Each structure stands twice: as C-alpha cells, then as structure tokens.
Amino acid sequence: MTKKPKTPSFILELPIEVPPREMHLVLARLDAARQVYNACLGESLRRLALLRQSKAYQAARKMPKSRARTAAFSAARQTHGFREYDLHAYAAQFNHCWIGDHLDIHVIQKLATRAFAAADRYAFGKAGRPRFKGRNQLDSMEGKNDASGIRWRDGRVEWNGLSLRAMIDPEDRVVAHGLAHRVKYTRIVRRKLNGKDRFFAQLVLEGEPFRKPEHKIGTALVGLDQGPSTLAAVAPEAGFALKETVCAELDTRQAEIRRLQRKIDRQRRANNPDNYNPDGTVKKGRRTWKSSPRMRKTADRLAEVRRRQAAHRKSIQGRKINKLLEVGNKFKIEDVSKKAWQRMFGRSVSHRAPGMLVDRLVRKAESAGGWTDSFPTRTTRLSQVCHCGAEVRKRLSDRRHVCPRCGIDCDRDLYSAFLASCVEGGRLDAGRAEKLWPGVDALLRAASGLWYQQAKGGRKLSHAGETRRQSLSPVESGTNCGEAHDVVVPLKGRERARAAEAPGTPRL
Numbered sequence: 315m316t317k318k319p320k321t322p323s324f325i326l327e328l329p330i331e332v333p334p335r336e337m338h339l340v341l342a343r344l345d346a347a348r349q350v351y352n353a354c355l356g357e358s359l360r361r362l363a364l365l366r367q368s369k370a371y372q373a374a375r376k377m378p379k380s381r382a383r384t385a386a387f388s389a390a391r392q393t394h395g396f397r398e399y400d401l402h403a404y405a406a407q408f409n410h411c412w413i414g415d416h417l418d419i420h421v422i423q424k425l426a427t428r429a430f431a432a433a434d435r436y437a438f439g440k441a442g443r444p445r446f447k448g449r450n451q452l453d454s455m456e457g458k459n460d461a462s463g464i465r466w467r468d469g470r471v472e473w474n475g476l477s478l479r480a481m482i483d484p485e486d487r488v489v490a491h492g493l494a495h496r497v498k499y500t501r502i503v504r505r506k507l508n509g510k511d512r513f514f515a516q517l518v519l520e521g522e523p524f525r526k527p528e529h530k531i532g533t534a535l536v537g538l539d540q541g542p543s544t545l546a547a548v549a550p551e552a553g554f555a556l557k558e559t560v561c562a563e564l565d566t567r568q569a570e571i572r573r574l575q576r577k578i579d580r581q582r583r584a585n586n587p588d589n590y591n592p593d594g595t596v597k598k599g600r601r602t603w604k605s606s607p608r609m610r611k612t613a614d615r616l617a618e619v620r621r622r623q624a625a626h627r628k629s630i631q632g633r634k635i636n637k638l639l640e641v642g643n644k645f646k647i648e649d650v651s652k653k654a655w656q657r658m659f660g661r662s663v664s665h666r667a668p669g670m671l672v673d674r675l676v677r678k679a680e681s682a683g684g685w686t687d688s689f690p691t692r693t694t695r696l697s698q699v700c701h702c703g704a705e706v707r708k709r710l711s712d713r714r715h716v717c718p719r720c721g722i723d724c725d726r727d728l729y730s731a732f733l734a735s736c737v738e739g740g741r742l743d744a745g746r747a748e749k750l751w752p753g754v755d756a757l758l759r760a761a762s763g764l765w766y767q768q769a770k771g772g773r774k775l776s777h778a779g780e781t782r783r784q785s786l787s788p789v790e791s792g793t794n795c796g797e798a799h800d801v802v803v804p805l806k807g808r809e810r811a812r813a814a815e816a817p818g819t820p821r822l
Contacts, residue, residue: 324523326492327503328480330471330515339476340513344504346416347425348452350408354426355444357404358396358433365394396437401426417455418474420463424456456501456516464500471500471515480515491524492517506621509614523681531682534642537735539696539727540650540668542659546727547638548758550735550750554641555761557728559769560666561630567623568665574616581609631671635678643684645675646734648691689740696730696737701747724755725762732758 332340365371370393374386391397395404405426409419417425432444457463457473464473471478483489501516525531534552538545546557583590585604589597605613638645652669663669676686697715700706704719708726715722715729722729732754736747 321520322522323498323518323520324492326489326517326519328482328489328515328517330478330480330502330513332478332511332513336476336478337511340502340504341511343416344452344455345449346413347421347455348447348449350405350413350417350422350425351429351452352446353408354401354405354429355432355446358401358430359436359444361394361396361400362433362437365390365396368394396433398427398430401430416474418457418463420458421455424458453504454501456518457499459499460497464502466497466500466515466517471502473502478513478515487526488524492519495519495521506614506617508618525682529636530640531684532640532642533644535644535646535735536638536642537731537733537737538645538647539731539734540647540672541727542655542662542668543666544727545634545668545671546725546731547641548728548731548735548754548761549641550732550754550757552641553753553757555728555731555754555757557725557731557761557765558634560634560668560671561627563630564623564627564665567619567626570619571616571623574612574619578609578612578616581606581612585609627667631667631674634671635675638675639678639682639684643679643682645679645684645686646737647672647686647688648694648696648730648734649688650691687737689734689737693740694733694737694742696733696742697726699733699742701733701736701742701744701751703744722755724758725765728758728761728765 368390370386370390374383374390377383377386395401402423405422406419408414408417408422413422429444432441435441436443455464457465460466464471466472469480469482471480482493496519498518498520501518503514503516505512505514532552534549534554536547536549536552536554538547540546543560544557545560546555548555582603582605585606586601589601589603591597652663655663655668679686698705698707700715700717700720700722702717702720702722704717706715706717708715713726715724715726717723732750733742733747736743736750738746
C-alpha cells in the first residue's frame, strides 16, 4: 500500500452562523465528542500501563540503541495494542450506539487519533500525563476528508443534517486566496466571546498561505538571542540590530487580571468558609466547592480578558515576525530549554509566550523559503565567550559583555545574537566573527542605547548601562545654565512623613 504524498497545507478560518434551533445540536455533538475522547484516552493510558509492565518492554529498555531495540519496542506495542489504528478499532464501537446518531465514523477516528497522540507524547516523556476533558472543555471536531462527514459545500458547512452558513467577506484578499484552493478537510471550532458561544469553520487547504505584498522577505542571515522577556536580533550583512521586550504592550492588562483574580479568591472564600483553615490555607481532604452567580460572572469576565490578551499577544508576535522576515529568512538561535524557563521565570513565560514566538518564526521562515538553525548551548556558550578566544564568565545578573583581553564592552544579549550569526555546525566560527566585528561594533552600541532608553523610560544611561539623572526642564541643548533654581514639589504620603522626621528639614 503506497502512501499519498504529503502536500503543503494552510488554514482559513471563517465565522459560521448557528441559529438557536440548531445550537443545541452542535453542543450535543461536542459533548458526545468529549465522551468519545475521554473513553479513548482512558483506554490508551490503560494499554500504556500494561505495555510498561510487560516483560518484552522491560527487556527492550535494557537493549542498546539499535534497530533491534526499535523493533522490540514495536513488537511490544503491537502485542498490547498501543498503536493509532488499534485505537481506531476500539473507537469503532461508538458508531453503533447513541453516539453514532451524533458523530460519524471519521470524526470518531480523529478523536481516537487525538487521544492516542496525547498518550504517546506522555509515553515518550515529551508532555505530562494527559487530562480528561470536563464538561464544555472540548471545543473542536474535525473530519478526515471533504468527501463525507464534515464537508464544505458552496460556502456552507454540512454535516449529518446540519447546514451552517459561513460569513464570507468577498473583498478580503486572504479569504479569496483560500477559497481558490482545494479543501482537504474541515474543522468546527467553538470559542467563548464575551461569555457566549461562537463557532468558526477552519478549512484545511492545500497549497501555500497568502502573503500580503506589503510584507517583504529579506535574504540576510539573522542571529537571535532569546530570553524569557527579551529578544535580540543581529544581521551583520544587512546592518540590522534590534533588542526589544517581547510583548511589552500586554503589561497594561496584567493589572486588570490580578484584580479579577483577587476578586474571585475573595468570592470563593466567602462562598466556602468551611473549606479553609483559620490561617487561610485550604483544608486537606475531599471538599465540595460552591460558586455564586456573581463569582461565575467574575470568572467569565476574567476568561474574556485572558482571551483578548492571548489574541493581542498573537497579533504582536505576528508583527514582530514580519519585521524580522523583512530583514532575512535565515535564522540561527540557541536551543534553550523552555521548561527551565517555566521553572525559573514562570510568570514572564506565561505572560509573553517566548516559545510560541520561536515556533511561529520557524514555521513562517520555512513558508518564506528560508530555514531556522537551532544549535546547542553546551558546545557554543555564547554568553560566556568572546570572539577573541577569551572566556568571559558572567552571572545571570550581568547584562554587559566586557572582555578584559580585547576591551569589548557592549550589551550581553546583542553580542550573543551577533555570535549566533557566526555559528557553523554547532560551533562558533571565531574567524568570521572577528572579520565582521569592526562593522558591527557601532551598530550594537546604537541598538543598546535605544534599548536602554526605552527600558528606563527615556532617561540617559552611562556606558555600563546604569541610569543617570536627566533634567526634566525644557532647556534646549547648548543653553548655559548659570544657576540651579530650587523647586518646591509637594510631598505625599510616606514621603511627607520621611521629610518631617529628617533633622533640619523645613516644614512645607
């Protein structure tokens, strides 16, 4: 049996109208899909536990890495039915009960594939133990092709008696480009917008996505240095250097999120006083939690704020990626552990999603005809070396690269991004870095100065990056100031109390 050749795909998302009389049918099918997914996931985890307990699996683990070891694992998986198509055979039973009145066999098989993929990632240690879906926690269903099941026909999603019209903007260039391509299969997605269910059709299309003419694609090589909250990019040949805070615009929503979280905590404690100890901690053991209508309303409001923040984050990252692609479509970046970032900088990683930024950059670079090279940090150690060959050890709090041998003094992240552009085969090409450095030195200094001015609110900085006091008076440059005038600034709160306690301080 020959496999079909894989072709490139892209997704076009369109909102669909679900009338009230058909809303309950879609919701019932989503709940049926949730129960199928949970059943398949439970069966996958059960078979995985039996597989790990088997003698054949334990013997295969002790074998050295080889083709024989891989074959032994495959034989053990086949014996215990821990394969994707074995789960398809298990899920076929749901097509002959009441679930078959709501879901077709293709949707059931895709749910089985989804459950097996979650268990398989857990088996290889690539993800934690998968969780079962609670009520209203499964939000998507999809078919296997466009011939049966969930189908796209003349601007409508048709599925087992349902016919849902899509809202199409005929003047949208992206929509027109997508509808001109062949539909591989269709996915129905539910989202909560302002506490209400909204449905969308995601058409998985064959071909390349639409690229707007205003988004140019460069050809330069760009070195990247990514942190949990910053991103530095340097392209020596293109004369480009940049360092920015990732998703700095999202900080304005964090205060609102914290207020809503505190409000929910107060409401939960007021509704469940018996579940807390006198010191405020939660009692151990099994508990029953009650929620009031106001608490549910606050939770819906918090979910809406987070949804808007996620959509804003995705938009910001998209603009940043397009800006980098205008410089070049070839990127080199260190392969940093995102799990370590989550342990050390959990709040910042959750807020700015640096891993998602890199994943989207890799996908868009390949779509633009480029590539992304990730190299290990253990062999390069870009933050601890200099291109002259000296080892410059730094702590995490040291944000400047100062080499005692060659006298280089510049921003640490920008210098690491420059060195990343000179990595070849997982090793730093010191000769190339030394050749490019005379033209990059001033470029990094200018980018560093701009970064520090933005980070410190426009205040001037010293050579080492420390802040200097900047006058707020509107004095033009070149004007001689013969004397400094005393300015009385009214004090507030604690500042007034400290001023009153200070000896010899005149009372204002």
